[in-house]
Amino acid sequence: MAHKNKVIRSINLDGETICVDIFRRPDNTYGFDEYRRDPEDGRGWYSIGRYGAASFGTFDQAFAEAKAKVSWLRDAVSE
Numbered sequence: 001m002a003h004k005n006k007v008i009r010s011i012n013l014d015g016e017t018i019c020v021d022i023f024r025r026p027d028n029t030y031g032f033d034e035y036r037r038d039p040e041d042g043r044g045w046y047s048i049g050r051y052g053a054a055s056f057g058t059f060d061q062a063f064a065e066a067k068a069k070v071s072w073l074r075d076a077v078s079e
Contacts, residue, residue, distance in 0.1 A: 003025075003026035004026075005023040005024065005025050005026075005031070006023060006024050007021045007022070007023045008022050008023060008024055008030075008059055009021070009022045009059075009063070010022075011073060011076055011077060012076075013072055013076060017036060017037055017038065017039065018034065018035070018036050018048070018072075019034070019035050019045070020032055020033070020034050020035070020049070020066050020070055020073050021033060021035065022059060022062050022063050022066060024059070025055075029055045029056060029057065030055070030056045030057070030058060030059050030061065030062035031051070031052055031053070031054055031055060031056065031062055032049075032051055032052070032054070032062050032063070032065065032066040033047050033049050033050070033051045033052040034047070034048050034049025034051065034070050035047055035048065035049070036048045049069070049070065051065075051066070051069060051070075
């Protein structure tokens with residue numbers, strides 16, 4: 001049985017076509033990635049950030065790195 005990452009927080013850019021997901025892996029490490037979806041394309045969300053391989057020990061570390069790497073994310077969250 002394949003184990004999947006669990007999304008802990010998802011933040012959408014206005015327009016709901018770009019988002020960042022902060023997730024926890026089955027080994028209890030955390031990561032994040034930036035995704036895009038095109039409404040006219042039924043395939044769904046796909047990675048545009050290519051940050052998903054980075055590994056962090058805590059949610060807070062992953063979230064801080066996501067805010068540092070994804071320029072629009074800093075303005076989208078107030079924390």
